[in-house]
Amino acid sequence: MVDTRLLIKDNDDNYRQAIRSLGLIFLSVVYNGCGLIVFAWLGYIEYIFLCVEIFLNIVFIVKHPSHDTRTKTAFSIGLIITIISTFQAILMVITLKLTFKLFHLIKIFKRDVLEQI
Numbered sequence: 001m002v003d004t005r006l007l008i009k010d011n012d013d014n015y016r017q018a019i020r021s022l023g024l025i026f027l028s029v030v031y032n033g034c035g036l037i038v039f040a041w042l043g044y045i046e047y048i049f050l051c052v053e054i055f056l057n058i059v060f061i062v063k064h065p066s067h068d069t070r071t072k073t074a075f076s077i078g079l080i081i082t083i084i085s086t087f088q089a090i091l092m093v094i095t096l097k098l099t100f101k102l103f104h105l106i107k108i109f110k111r112d113v114l115e116q117i
Helices: 004-008 015-063 069-116
Strands: none
Touching (some): 015 069
């Protein structure tokens, strides 16, 4: 890792290595700051679509009943999966809200530290 102070003071002879290192630092800041939030929301939306798909499967089984034991078993399993998935979706919302509060506290902490410096 190249010391960024050497780059700022213009004492470093190898600018390419320094620029590559700064690029990686920038990408890690972007990923940790914004990327995690984006990936969390994309994962949550994907999970909601999965819950909707399971729910529509149950609705289809209810509208087109069959007296086959496999269909009844599939309905019971689908209903249990839907209930568990709904609870998991609620827990994911709570987790995302706590994550946003944590990011907000980190921003406040950084601001306070920079003010003290």
